[in-house]
Amino acid sequence: MRVRTLIAGFGLIVGSGNINAQLPQIPPLPGNPGSFPGSSLPAIPPVPLSPMQPIVPMNTQGPAQFPLQPASGYPGTYPANSPVFPPNPGAFPPSSYPSTMQPLIPGGPTYGSPQAQLNPIAQPLQISLPSPENKFQINTGDVNLKRMNNAWQLWVGQRLLRDFGDRETDARDALRVYRDLRPTEWAIIGAGKPVVEYGLVNGRTPLTAAMPGANEQRGPFSVVSTGDNQPVVTGAGAKQITPIDMRTARIEAIRGVWCLRDDFNIHLNFGVNRADADQALAVVRKYGFNRIGIVGNPTPAMTYFFAAPDTGAAMPKNAFTQITLQAQIESLTKVGIPVGGVGYIGEMVRFNSRAVEVRKEGSEWVVVGGNEVLGRYGQTEWPAREAVRTIQEAHFTEFCKVGSAGLTFFLVDGRAPTRVPFSVQGRLFDLNSLKVSKNGDRCAITENGRYLFDCANVEEGETLIRLLQYYQFDQLCHLGPTPKLGVSFLAKSR
Numbered sequence: 001m002r003v004r005t006l007i008a009g010f011g012l013i014v015g016s017g018n019i020n021a022q023l024p025q026i027p028p029l030p031g032n033p034g035s036f037p038g039s040s041l042p043a044i045p046p047v048p049l050s051p052m053q054p055i056v057p058m059n060t061q062g063p064a065q066f067p068l069q070p071a072s073g074y075p076g077t078y079p080a081n082s083p084v085f086p087p088n089p090g091a092f093p094p095s096s097y098p099s100t101m102q103p104l105i106p107g108g109p110t111y112g113s114p115q116a117q118l119n120p121i122a123q124p125l126q127i128s129l130p131s132p133e134n135k136f137q138i139n140t141g142d143v144n145l146k147r148m149n150n151a152w153q154l155w156v157g158q159r160l161l162r163d164f165g166d167r168e169t170d171a172r173d174a175l176r177v178y179r180d181l182r183p184t185e186w187a188i189i190g191a192g193k194p195v196v197e198y199g200l201v202n203g204r205t206p207l208t209a210a211m212p213g214a215n216e217q218r219g220p221f222s223v224v225s226t227g228d229n230q231p232v233v234t235g236a237g238a239k240q241i242t243p244i245d246m247r248t249a250r251i252e253a254i255r256g257v258w259c260l261r262d263d264f265n266i267h268l269n270f271g272v273n274r275a276d277a278d279q280a281l282a283v284v285r286k287y288g289f290n291r292i293g294i295v296g297n298p299t300p301a302m303t304y305f306f307a308a309p310d311t312g313a314a315m316p317k318n319a320f321t322q323i324t325l326q327a328q329i330e331s332l333t334k335v336g337i338p339v340g341g342v343g344y345i346g347e348m349v350r351f352n353s354r355a356v357e358v359r360k361e362g363s364e365w366v367v368v369g370g371n372e373v374l375g376r377y378g379q380t381e382w383p384a385r386e387a388v389r390t391i392q393e394a395h396f397t398e399f400c401k402v403g404s405a406g407l408t409f410f411l412v413d414g415r416a417p418t419r420v421p422f423s424v425q426g427r428l429f430d431l432n433s434l435k436v437s438k439n440g441d442r443c444a445i446t447e448n449g450r451y452l453f454d455c456a457n458v459e460e461g462e463t464l465i466r467l468l469q470y471y472q473f474d475q476l477c478h479l480g481p482t483p484k485l486g487v488s489f490l491a492k493s494r
Helices: 168-181 274-287 319-330 381-394 458-471
Strands: 134-137 143-148 151-156 159-163 185-189 196-200 240-243 250-254 257-261 266-269 291-295 302-306 334-339 343-350 357-361 364-369 372-376 398-402 407-411 425-428 434-439 442-447 450-455 475-482 485-491
Touching: 143 168, 151 168, 168 291, 168 302, 185 274, 196 274, 250 274, 257 274, 257 334, 266 319, 274 302, 334 458, 357 381, 364 381, 372 381, 381 475, 381 485, 407 458, 434 458, 442 458, 450 458
Parallel strands: 196 302, 407 485
Antiparallel strands: 134 185, 143 151, 151 159, 185 196, 240 291, 250 257, 257 266, 291 302, 334 343, 343 398, 357 364, 364 372, 372 485, 398 407, 425 475, 434 442, 442 450, 475 485
16 A cells, blocks of 8 residues: 655745746735735635646747647646636736746657657656756765765765755765665756756666665655565655656646646646756656655755656545645645736745754855745855844745846735835835836836836836736845845835
């Protein structure tokens, strides 16, 4: 009997959030301009499991159009009965925004048969990957743990694999993962910071046999062996292990973010980065990875694919499956930013302000909430600690990033913060005087001709103005010793 795990909502914001107003319109809530699911405030109605499909340009001359319903079973699409919503007249053409999201039906051999079909036999498929693998050669005999710069670090030869800060247990568990899989190649998926990793042995999937359950803990985040005589990969080092149903594995847009999921679990959250989600799905199908291991608890420090022998039997469904999936959706810590009249844009990460802390990453001090870096402070420690105190006193609960220029702001239970220390209060601006201005190739949002911040183009600028108006932001604030160090955010003066 398998014990299903609940792994959802992890993944990190990497790079700048992108404007993708492609999901169903969210109506403004009277008296509550920024409500957010999970708070004590009235919640925005949940987006169904099969939200609006990404826009696919039908021609290169005219504006983007909505595609006809795709055939059931195409990878990365939604079920055949998914609604195709009409264009939102209040939103600007998403096709003109700078975006990492890929067309739903790219065409070409990468997405052709047999990858275009779900995997009926739960076995590796002979397919090509959407992108070249980001991998390097590794000799696990050379992987060792070092204590350097007051941090626990994994090294392979002269190459730094990862820095765990003061988390010694996580570092030692990660070392066990490398020694358990014994890879000759190591690959990473995730722009900037890894979302998921995997090892290969001479280009093939490593498979380590062990006695059933020898290294698996029975509990809410464990997988129990399916048979007394079935060998399983040890999963040494992982604090949580969850199976992937290879028959139904797919990517899907959920609440403004791209997720790797199957019929039973939401496994990985790639934010707005569709390309990384596509790559992860293709890797699962190509190499037959049917397990996800997580190092670190409660905050994941490392997430990786691996494979274990399977019975080949289809996983049974029951009435609890849909309840489990909905619970995972509600617990996503990274979602799109809901903006009434527009939809979801950028990325929003929930965090516990009481758990925000200062960490040392190499020679740089950073302020982090869980796995999310909220601000970088270079070699200046004291301002970083002051920032932590301010964030905790303000009781911020969400960190948002949007736009090609990386505009950032905090929310308090989905609302714009109004109580911020006088020391961090900055420039006030008039929401009714904002406009998008162009100066040659440069585009910016201005107030009565005065520069506020950059935007990629007029469409993105107009959408950012709508975001400011929706949350009633009218003040620029900054936590840091210089404009380039720390974190800038928006607030509501009244």
